[in-house]
Amino acid sequence: MLNRKFNGARLKEGRIYRGYTITELAEYLEVSKQMVSKYENAHVDPAFETVHKIASYLDFPVQYFYEKSVEVKVGNTYFRSLLSTGKKDREMQLDRIKYITILRRMLEEYIDFPELDILKNFEYENDMEHFTQQLRTYWEIGDKPIKDIVLLLEEKGFILSSIYLENKSIDAFGANCSIGNKDYYSIVLSSDKQSFYRRQFDVAHELGHALLHESSIVFNDLDKEEQKQIEKEANDFAAAFLLPREPFLRDVLMHPNDLEYYKMLKKKWGVSISAMLMRAYKLEAINDGTYQYMQRLISKKGWRQKEPYDDIKEIAEPMANRQAIELLVENDYFSGSELLKILSKEFGLTVLPNEVEKLLGLEEGYLIEKEPPLTNNIVQIKNIRSI
Known part of the structure; x- marks a missing residue:
């Protein structure tokens, strides 16, 4: 490693990944902002002691700054709260998508995952009802409620992960990625302050971006409108x-103006009361006056922050990547440390065990091998002989 050249681009990547500015890193290293910029643009190599300080501050192994990962092409990154997510936060999450995709590519060497089964041959043509019905038909869902959209998308080959995000305004984000000639679509969900019903809508929202927008827009060219x-x-x-x-209207038209009735529908359709109310209004099952009245009633009941049943139903968590790791480790195919070595050697991504655990939703400490108990006792009990 000592003979390898410092990778300034990797320094920038790691700094942004952790959410630090050049100024913050410069102050920690006790150098100028210009010097950090020179490090990142490969105009000056930092001293080895400085690299250790950088590694400590950014919480990456030293080797991370001397390597280059396999190339991952990342398309537009869509955020559930797009308009309230600033450029810094979007950039900060970009490499999480990239690293999760690299981990999936590595696991595919050993595990059979479902192939990405994405709707490509149907046009939107400004008819959302027809478009979504085509998808339901294609995926053989019919008119049934979607009981767990996280499981559904994993079965259709999407990569999903739930991680803790410091920015509380980010609920979910996703992007199309490609490694070599293979395409992936990765969706990251916030693990903080969620309910099952809110997550259902978040995932469906990201699926909408994947199907409607990924191949048709250049995100950076869009204005706010x-x-x-x-x-x-x-x-x-x-x-x-x-x-x-059709099936939702059949249900809602039985008691469209009764807010308590929507509690029962929430159990059936797996969607929040607020979202169902909006849907009922747009389908003209209720008029504007009734909609406004019921919205005020929701506020009065305190359902803006927490609806009935939110704390009863367990949040759906992504399983595919976690199950893949557990299959390999529990069956002694390789250990956690061996997995990290493969990730480093073959994919150019050297990270600490806890980073992989966070990205894949593993239990903390799962990839750290336990020390075997000491068995080299100097003394032992004598054999007891009968007299």
Whole structure:
């Protein structure tokens, strides 16, 4: 490693991954901002002692800064709260998507995952009801409620992960990625302050971006009004996909003006009361006056922050990547440390065990091998002989 050249681009990647500015890193290293910029742009190599300080501050192994990972092409990154997510936060999460995709590529060497089964041959044509019905038909869902959209997307080959995100305004984000000639679609969900029902809509929203926008827009070219439009389309997709028009209308029209009735529908359709109310309004099952009245009632009942049944149903967690690791480790295919070595040697990504645990939703400490108990006792009990 000592003979390898310091990778300034990797320094920038790691700094942004941790959410630090050049100024913050410069102050910690007691150098100028210009010097850090020179490090990142490969104009100056930091001293080895400085690299150790960088590694300590950014919480990456030293080797991380001397390597280059396999190339991952990342498309537009869509955020559930797109308009309230700043550029810094979007950039900070970009490499989490990339690293999760690299981990999946590594695991595919040993595990058979479902192939990405994404709708490609159908046009949106401004008819969301028809578009979502085509997808339901293609995936053989019919008109049934989607009991667990996280499980559904994993079965369809999407990569999902639930991780702790310091920015509380980010609920979920996703992006199309490719390694070599293989395409992936990765979705990251916030593990903080969620309910099963909110997560259902978050995942459906990200699915909407994947199907409606990934191949048709250049995100950086969008102005705020255009961003609002694609957010609206993703929300409309999520509502139409989770609550298909005809069967949902049959249910809601039985008692459209009774807010208590929506509690029962929530159990059946797996969608929040607030989202169902909006869907009922857009489908003209309730008029504007009734909708506004019920919204005020929701506020009065305190359901803005927490709805009935939110704390009863367990949140759906991604399973595929975690199960893959557990299959390999529990069956002694390789140990946690061997997995990390493969990730480093073959994929150019040297990270600490806890980083992989966070990215894949593993139990803390799972990849750290336990020290075997000491058996080299100097003394032992004598054999007891009968007299």
